[in-house]
Amino acid sequence: MKGIRQLAKHLDISIGTVSRALNGRPDVNEDTRKRVLAAAEELGYVANQSGRSLRQGTTNVIGLMIESSKETVENSDNFFLGVTGGLQSVLSRHKLDLLMLPCPNDEDPHEYLKRMVARRIVDAMIISATQRVDKRIDLLIKTKIPFVALGRSTSGGNHTWIDLDFEGVAACAVDRLVSKGHRRIAIAAPSNDINLGYIFVDAYRKSLERHGIAFDPALVIRVKSSEQGGYQAGHEMLRLESKPSAIILIYELMAIGLYRRLNEAGIVPGRDLAVIGFREEPRGKFLQPSLTCFRMSLRDLGVELAETLLATMPAYAEHYPKGARSTIWPLELAPGESDAFSLTS
Amino acid sequence: MKGIRQLAKHLDISIGTVSRALNGRPDVNEDTRKRVLAAAEELGYVANQSGRSLRQGTTNVIGLMIESSKETVENSDNFFLGVTGGLQSVLSRHKLDLLMLPCPNDEDPHEYLKRMVARRIVDAMIISATQRVDKRIDLLIKTKIPFVALGRSTSGGNHTWIDLDFEGVAACAVDRLVSKGHRRIAIAAPSNDINLGYIFVDAYRKSLERHGIAFDPALVIRVKSSEQGGYQAGHEMLRLESKPSAIILIYELMAIGLYRRLNEAGIVPGRDLAVIGFREEPRGKFLQPSLTCFRMSLRDLGVELAETLLATMPAYAEHYPKGARSTIWPLELAPGESDAFSLTS
DNA sequence: CTGAAAGCGCTTACAG
DNA sequence: CTGAAAGCGCTTACAG
Numbered sequence: 001m002k003g004i005r006q007l008a009k010h011l012d013i014s015i016g017t018v019s020r021a022l023n024g025r026p027d028v029n030e031d032t033r034k035r036v037l038a039a040a041e042e043l044g045y046v047a048n049q050s051g052r053s054l055r056q057g058t059t060n061v062i063g064l065m066i067e068s069s070k071e072t073v074e075n076s077d078n079f080f081l082g083v084t085g086g087l088q089s090v091l092s093r094h095k096l097d098l099l100m101l102p103c104p105n106d107e108d109p110h111e112y113l114k115r116m117v118a119r120r121i122v123d124a125m126i127i128s129a130t131q132r133v134d135k136r137i138d139l140l141i142k143t144k145i146p147f148v149a150l151g152r153s154t155s156g157g158n159h160t161w162i163d164l165d166f167e168g169v170a171a172c173a174v175d176r177l178v179s180k181g182h183r184r185i186a187i188a189a190p191s192n193d194i195n196l197g198y199i200f201v202d203a204y205r206k207s208l209e210r211h212g213i214a215f216d217p218a219l220v221i222r223v224k225s226s227e228q229g230g231y232q233a234g235h236e237m238l239r240l241e242s243k244p245s246a247i248i249l250i251y252e253l254m255a256i257g258l259y260r261r262l263n264e265a266g267i268v269p270g271r272d273l274a275v276i277g278f279r280e281e282p283r284g285k286f287l288q289p290s291l292t293c294f295r296m297s298l299r300d301l302g303v304e305l306a307e308t309l310l311a312t313m314p315a316y317a318e319h320y321p322k323g324a325r326s327t328i329w330p331l332e333l334a335p336g337e338s339d340a341f342s343l344t345s
Numbered sequence: 346m347k348g349i350r351q352l353a354k355h356l357d358i359s360i361g362t363v364s365r366a367l368n369g370r371p372d373v374n375e376d377t378r379k380r381v382l383a384a385a386e387e388l389g390y391v392a393n394q395s396g397r398s399l400r401q402g403t404t405n406v407i408g409l410m411i412e413s414s415k416e417t418v419e420n421s422d423n424f425f426l427g428v429t430g431g432l433q434s435v436l437s438r439h440k441l442d443l444l445m446l447p448c449p450n451d452e453d454p455h456e457y458l459k460r461m462v463a464r465r466i467v468d469a470m471i472i473s474a475t476q477r478v479d480k481r482i483d484l485l486i487k488t489k490i491p492f493v494a495l496g497r498s499t500s501g502g503n504h505t506w507i508d509l510d511f512e513g514v515a516a517c518a519v520d521r522l523v524s525k526g527h528r529r530i531a532i533a534a535p536s537n538d539i540n541l542g543y544i545f546v547d548a549y550r551k552s553l554e555r556h557g558i559a560f561d562p563a564l565v566i567r568v569k570s571s572e573q574g575g576y577q578a579g580h581e582m583l584r585l586e587s588k589p590s591a592i593i594l595i596y597e598l599m600a601i602g603l604y605r606r607l608n609e610a611g612i613v614p615g616r617d618l619a620v621i622g623f624r625e626e627p628r629g630k631f632l633q634p635s636l637t638c639f640r641m642s643l644r645d646l647g648v649e650l651a652e653t654l655l656a657t658m659p660a661y662a663e664h665y666p667k668g669a670r671s672t673i674w675p676l677e678l679a680p681g682e683s684d685a686f687s688l689t690s
Numbered sequence: 691c692t693g694a695a696a697g698c699g700c701t702t703a704c705a706g
Numbered sequence: 707c708t709g710a711a712a713g714c715g716c717t718t719a720c721a722g
Contacts, residue, residue: 002699003698003699003700004699004700004701005699005700013708013709014708014709014710015699015700015701015709016701016702016708016709016710016711017707017708017709019700019701019702020701020702020707020708023701025702027707027708028707028708029707029708032707032708044459044463045463046459046460046463046464047463047464047699047700047701048399048464048465048698048699048700049395049464049465049466049700050394050395050396050398050399050404050465050698050699050700051395051399051698051699051700051701051714052699052700052701053395053700053714054393054395054396054399054698054699054700054701054713054714054715054716055699055700055701055702055713055714056700056701056702056714057714059395061466066426068426068427068429068430078423078426081411081413081423081447082413084413084447085413085449085450088447088449089449089451092449092452097461098447099444099445099446099466100444100445100446100447101442101444101445102426102429102433102443102445104430104433104434104437105430106434107437114389114391115391116442118389118390118391119391119392119393119394120393120394120395121394121406121444227627256631260631282572286601286605286631347715348714348715348716349715349716349717350715350716358692358693359692359693359694360693360715360716360717361692361693361694361695361717361718362691362692362693364716364717364718365691365692365717365718368717370718372691372692373691373692374691374692377691377692392715392716392717393714393715393716394716395714395715395716396698396714396715396716396717397715397716397717398698398716399697399698399699399700399714399715399716399717400697400698400715400716400717400718401698401716401717401718402698
């Protein structure tokens with residue numbers, strides 16, 4: 001005999017009372033509760049989760065699905081681990097645990113999620129690396145699992161998401177460059193179907209138009225979201241007939257590769273070419289000249305993600321009266337030397 | 346009605362037969378099995394994990410406990426995500442899923458693990474960031490959860506672990522430096538209780554003795570395992586009365602901070618001071634002059650971890666006849682320019 | 691080869 | 707305030 005049965009026997013009371021005491025039900029004699037709690041502590045009893053889950057229909061676990069793509073692995077500040085802290089600080093208020101579900105590289109993310117959802121390992125999900133068309137969203141809606149997507153998507157319609165303010169970043173970068181006299185501004189965008197690529201390029205285009213600058217497709221350089229992609233972007237930019245005087249990067253690590261390619265060509269960022277990077281991150285901090293980029297708190301993003309997710313869950317929604325609103329997450333300009341010069345002066 | 350019951354009703358057979366068919370039992374008519382599989386696929390049925398777990402006493406989940414300390418978060422190549430790929434490639438052979446359990450910063454790792462273990466969320470655990478004295482190991486032994494520790498410890502006695510070859514790295518680094526004429530070799534070691542610190546310093550000491558060089562405690566510089574710690578190490582080294590001509594670093598990111606401090610002092614690595622770093626990693630790749638350090642495959646380490654863990658699990662041990670041996674994981678020297686000069690020439 | 695039934699460890703109406 | 711009992715969704719001896 002083990003589990004709650006053993007504990008109950010040891011205390012010489014019924015398992016029902018033990019369960020009620022442990023779960024903080026009000027209808028338990030305070031002395032009884034104390035005895036139960038003490039005995040549980042002493043014997044190291046914690047309720048078997050499978051038993052609880054089966055009975056309650058709830059696992060008290062929130063899943064964070066991550067993809068261990070090369071990009072994610074090489075990203076130098078562990079984006080997800082950073083977000084994790086903020087997530088947990090909120091989830092722990094409700095005794096919810098966070099588990100990270102790493103989708104194997106060789107498995108289709110949709111199939112992986114389907115399996116995890118069907119097994120009912122988690123009560124709710126956070127998905128990331130949202131694609132422009134993302135079947136996972138339809139799946140989660142269909143199976144009625146509460147979820148929030150980190151990244152917008154055209155799939156799913158009315159679900160909840162949180163996304164970085166790509167529009168704001170693109171507009172700020174373009175405004176800043178134009179104010180320094182730049183007219184030919186290139187952009188390095190991801191070559192895959194990730195949704196942020198579309199949003200970013202679109203915002204860039206609109207910002208240009210606002211300044212009366214015609215959009216030139218040749219200045220949209222499609223590369224991998226990696227350091228290598230940044231190198232490639234530099235390479236392609238140098239081969240353009242009509243060269244840009246500035247470039248905006250969409251992914252943090254691109255700056256490193258770009259600097260490398262520029263260095264090879266004897267081009268100095270901030271003197272010969274204006275460069276604006278995306279999210280500030282540790283590796284980029286060592287670039288010389290320092291990179292103008294954008295800053296955000298991963299922890300705060302985690303808090304927002306958790307609160308939004310809980311707002312979509314009927315059992316917790318009452319604590320989050322703001323409701324399950326989709327959010328554009330702002331980034332703050334961190335000016336550096338890489339775009340310091342003016343063309344007009 | 347839902348779950349297996351619904352599926353059985355739909356097929357007009359008993360739930361027992363459905364279960365047997367789905368689980369690949371031999372005693373099922375092949376036609377029946379095909380019908381069941383097809384219907385499950387069609388209706389999207391996957392067995393509820395809580396039901397299975399409760400009945401079987403097994404969750405088919407392996408946990409990887411990680412700590413989201415600042416060090417881990419800032420580590421630039423996502424060590425754990427790198428290991429994850431190798432782990433999953435082995436675990437998937439046995440239909441085991443890997444879940445990452447991130448211990449919140451404000452929770453004691455021992456308490457966290459205790460809770461996770463008691464809830465029986467996983468069948469086995471991989472723990473990391475092993476401390477010299479690590480109560481988690483005693484806990485896992487006591488509760489008889491199969492596990493493997495990534496990192497040696499003095500706790501626990503006869504458990505299975507895998508650890509990097511700190512001895513080999515220290516010996517190789519010292520040998521290399523001594524062969525270039527260095528006699529005063531400093532070492533930057535972690536200031537906390539993580540076990541690798543003890544091992545590394547010990548190996549360093551023995552290597553020196555092998556060359557007849559007296560151990561000088563002043564040359565063991567205790568700093569945080571971070572970029573900032575590397576800066577600090579440089580700072581403290583410069584204040585030594587009798588300056589070393591070489592320094593060995595114990596943590597990958599230290600090199601970046603060290604280079605920064607050296608740069609401030611006008612000291613050029615590889616010309617004025619020999620520097621040997623620890624594990625090769627993306628951020629260090631951009632250091633000038635290039636850093637002499639050590640290389641390893643995170644994926645291969647993941648494979649080894651998984652195979653070792655499975656060998657400790659009775660249900661899988663037969664597939665891993667090598668058994669559950671503790672392993673010292675080798676690193677390969679990746680020579681750079683940072684220790685290129687000789688004192689003797 | 692298949693079905694009926696027991697039981698994994700819990701929580702929770704229900705009765706007292 | 708407490709106990710006895712049902713039942714969550716499965717798997718697996720057991721009987722046929």
